[in-house]
Amino acid sequence: MICLGIEGTAEKTGVGIVDNEGKILAMAGNPLIPEKGGIHPREAAEHHSYWIPKLIKEVINDSGIKLNEIDLISFSRGPGLGPALRTVATASRALALSLNIPIIGVNHCVSHVEIGKLDTGAIDPVTLYVSGGNSQIIAYESGKYRIFGETLDIAIGNCLDHFARECGLSHPGGPIIEKLARKGNYIDLPYSVKGMDFSFSGLFSAAIRGFKAGLSIEDICFSLQETAFSSLVEVCERTLSHTNKTEIMLCGGVAANSRLREMLAIMAQEHYSEFFIPKISLCGDNGAMIAWMGILTSKYFSADTIENTNVIQKYRTDEVEVPWAKINNK
Ligand code: ATP
Ligand code: FE2
Structure with missing residues (x-):
């Protein structure tokens, strides 16, 4: 076939x-x-x-x-x-x-999820799927892939792209924000996990307000990444504990981000779990x-x-x- x-x-x-x-x-x-x-x-x-x-x-x-x-x-x-x-x-x-x-x-x-499993050899992972249009934490349970957590409003990639656009940076914003974030320090931005779901629209608005108020773009980019990625990692960690699974997989376009990879790798190690990322293509x-x-x-x-x-x-x-x-x- x-x-x-x-x-x-x-x-x-x-x-x-x-x-x-x-x-x-x-x-x-x-x-x-x-x-x-x-x-x-x-x-x-x-x-x-x-x-x-x-x-x-x-x-x-x-x-x-x-x-x-x-x-x-x-x-x-x-x-x-x-x-x-x-x-x-x-x-x-x-x-x-x-x-x-x-x-x-x-x-x-x-x-x-399936192409990720095929490429990495993961068997039963908790998957973080993060892209321009989707942000979901997915794991298999009783015949279906269940959504253990998801965005209540915009997807993380959309949040990054839209923020970049509003600040006059080019599309797609994710890689540019990642680069600027390397030179930034942390400033306080709203962190939002509700139950097992997360939300990025308040974070987006606060980041824009910070930019318009003249805060350093590097600091905002760093803090935007730290805040948004922490909420994703928190829900992944709770899904891992709840399901007793021992594999974590990251996929979607935002999987290219090295800070998100690093944060998930640390969490996976702390839980004695294996961490998988499919080929970027x-x-x-x-x-x-x-x-x-x-x-x-x-x-x-x-x-x-x-x-x-x-x-x-x-x-x-x-x-x-x-x-x-x-x-x-x-
Ligand atoms: P979907 O239809 O699944 O929502 P998509 O159309 O958004 O997918 P993808 O290629 O999966 O397409 O993802 C694109 C997203 O990935 C964009 O939002 C882009 O900013 C983001 N992205 C790409 N590279 C990075 C990076 N290094 N850091 C953060 N985000 C990134
Ligand atoms: Fe997709």
Whole structure:
């Protein structure tokens, strides 16, 4: 079984080809970088419609297999931006129909977890998935990946990107903030963990107020990172204790941040747990994770009918049955 997966929940278009054993035969992607402002859903959709055909050609060439050797098409059905998701679904339906092969729509967040496990060898991790659009702490329990903690408002990547934009820094803000933070000292910013969830909008507003009041940008960047990352690590730590798991995995675009890696590594060590980070190319959105999720799904479930390939903008991680992830028969 060889699956071609198409990703496009937000601004990055990705296509990947993966075989039955999880070997990535090829993957290619292209991010939309807005000239100014944030991501407009319609522009993301236009970006996908332009890039999907080109990326399909590229992965077919790179993989050395022929289009008619593909057995299955999978696509990111959600969560994500409506117009972007619909473009991906339309392209996937057209490809499946023209090749006369089955199609499966998959959950984007679960795909991040599965490609991370495939790449790192983690078996049953507590996963911190942090990106521009998502911030979740995920762990397997009774047949599904449960969300043990999540943002109550904006995602951490969005908080960093939006802050950078408001301060006149370029997009994406995460790497620039990381660099500036190296020269900063701590100033007090609001820390917000509510139950097992966290929130970043108050932190964002306070950081902007600090910038407008003339505080040093380095100090704000340092404190923004320390405060936001501490809340993520706190909830990860509590999830680890609650579930008695002994593995932690970090994924999503924000996984590139070395301070977040360091904080999680320290916490993992204190709990005698193993810490995993997938290759950076597999941390952010990519087509290979969608293709691998298509393969896993096809081993346990039948394919979708074309009528049943609707997108689900608010597709929750814990809506998906994951029988392949079963641990000790639970
Ligand atoms: P999703 O659809 O899963 O929400 P996405 O469209 O945000 O994903 P990703 O590539 O997973 O895409 O993540 C991009 C985010 O990662 C951006 O918010 C960016 O600022 C952030 N990021 C990238 N590098 C760093 C870094 N070094 N430190 C902090 N954040 C980073
Ligand atoms: Fe993602």
